[in-house]
Amino acid sequence: MKSLVFRWARPIAAVAALAVISSCGLPQVGPNKRQIYSGSVQQQGDAFVVSVNDRVTRATAVVPALGFSDSFKNAAQLGSDVIRPGDVLGITVYENVDDPLLGVEGAPATLLEEVQVDGAGFIFIPYAGRIKAAGNTPNGIRRIITDKLGEQTPDPQVEVRRAAGDGSTVALIGSVGAAGVYPIERPTRTLGTMLARAGGVTIEPEIAQVTVVRGNMRDKIWFNDLYKNPQLDIALRGGDQILVEEDTRSFTALGATGGQALVPFETQTLSAIEGIAQVGGLSASSADPTGVFVFRNEPQDIANQVLGRADLVGAQRMVYVLDLTQPNGMFMARDFVIRDGDTLYVTEAPFTQWSKVITAITGTASSAASITAVTE
Numbered sequence: 001m002k003s004l005v006f007r008w009a010r011p012i013a014a015v016a017a018l019a020v021i022s023s024c025g026l027p028q029v030g031p032n033k034r035q036i037y038s039g040s041v042q043q044q045g046d047a048f049v050v051s052v053n054d055r056v057t058r059a060t061a062v063v064p065a066l067g068f069s070d071s072f073k074n075a076a077q078l079g080s081d082v083i084r085p086g087d088v089l090g091i092t093v094y095e096n097v098d099d100p101l102l103g104v105e106g107a108p109a110t111l112l113e114e115v116q117v118d119g120a121g122f123i124f125i126p127y128a129g130r131i132k133a134a135g136n137t138p139n140g141i142r143r144i145i146t147d148k149l150g151e152q153t154p155d156p157q158v159e160v161r162r163a164a165g166d167g168s169t170v171a172l173i174g175s176v177g178a179a180g181v182y183p184i185e186r187p188t189r190t191l192g193t194m195l196a197r198a199g200g201v202t203i204e205p206e207i208a209q210v211t212v213v214r215g216n217m218r219d220k221i222w223f224n225d226l227y228k229n230p231q232l233d234i235a236l237r238g239g240d241q242i243l244v245e246e247d248t249r250s251f252t253a254l255g256a257t258g259g260q261a262l263v264p265f266e267t268q269t270l271s272a273i274e275g276i277a278q279v280g281g282l283s284a285s286s287a288d289p290t291g292v293f294v295f296r297n298e299p300q301d302i303a304n305q306v307l308g309r310a311d312l313v314g315a316q317r318m319v320y321v322l323d324l325t326q327p328n329g330m331f332m333a334r335d336f337v338i339r340d341g342d343t344l345y346v347t348e349a350p351f352t353q354w355s356k357v358i359t360a361i362t363g364t365a366s367s368a369a370s371i372t373a374v375t376e
Contacts, residue, residue: 030255033291033347047317057335059305063269068219077189077235081137084168089115094157101153127152138162170236172198174244184236192226192233206267207247214240249340253279256287256346273333275344289324291347
């Protein structure tokens with residue numbers, strides 16, 4: 001009688017395993033295609049599920065628009081000889097007399113080092129008084145000093161040299177060779193030459209962004225565009241701040257891919273096929289190439305254009321579907337642009353789910369058989 005009971009234990013255990021699997025579900029890397037589609041607006045969900053085609057790729061191909069405003073681009077280069085508040089001047093006075101006015105007896109020249117232009121634009125020269133320097137050139141200041149000293153000493157000869165001070169400097173920070181404060185000099189009056197003076201950028205040029213802050217204005221460009229478009233090599237102004245930083249955009253990769261992570265952009269524009277490649281491609285053992293999804297909150301204008309509507313208000317939840325097995329599927333994935341904040345998700349193939357079912361059943365049945373063998 002006892003052996004008869006144990007003989008029935010094995011099929012009962014198999015039936016119980018199926019019941020457990022049906023009620024509890026199988027492990028998944030995320031939702032399957034059916035579950036994603038069930039959340040669509042067509043099925044009383046709150047997301048629009050859209051198959052990607054040429055029209056959709058054109059409507060969604062939006063990349064960050066970076067560039068300088070006309071205020072930056074139209075600014076003329078500073079004259080390298082114009083004196084500004086904060087500049088430092090070196091002044092030498094030659095007097096052809098035995099008892100000089102400014103120097104000591106027997107010395108042919110008097111050197112006045114580091115005479116700084118004050119905030120109001122003036123300098124002070126002994127026996128010449130307070131002189132307006134800002135807005136003048138070194139030659140103009142030379143004539144003024146000569147005229148004033150000429151009333152007290154015969155035929156003075158004056159030499160004026162300009163060295164940029166804190167009134168004509170810019171600050172370079174971020175990913176540059178040598179961050180610091182640099183004077184605007186004759187060779188470094190534009191953005192490109194100033195970056196070169198600081199040792200260039202120290203990150204990949206493809207993803208480097210350059211921000212210029214001038215007073216209340218702030219604009220940003222791609223570093224590569226600086227050399228492709230000469231208009232972006234803007235003239236600098238004293239007090240400018242130049243920041244070089246890496247592109248901060250990223251997307252999330254999930255599902256049956258080679259890796260699941262928050263992935264930074266490696267290029268200015270990133271297609272779906274490039275995004276998949278960045279995480280190691282599709283998983284050869286589990287990915288469903290017909291179920292590549294891109295989840296995104298789409299701005300109102302683009303959502304209306306994609307759906308051929310005009311009544312949507314506000315950002316819309318959009319789910320874009322790519323089927324890589326279609327004749328043009330790979331081309332669609334190559335043309336579809338991934339944007340900052342997107343979620344790229346690849347579903348598992350149905351075979352993977354079936355394999356999990358078989359593994360769960362056989363594993364449970366084996367366990368039941370082991371129990372039966374022990375009890376017998």
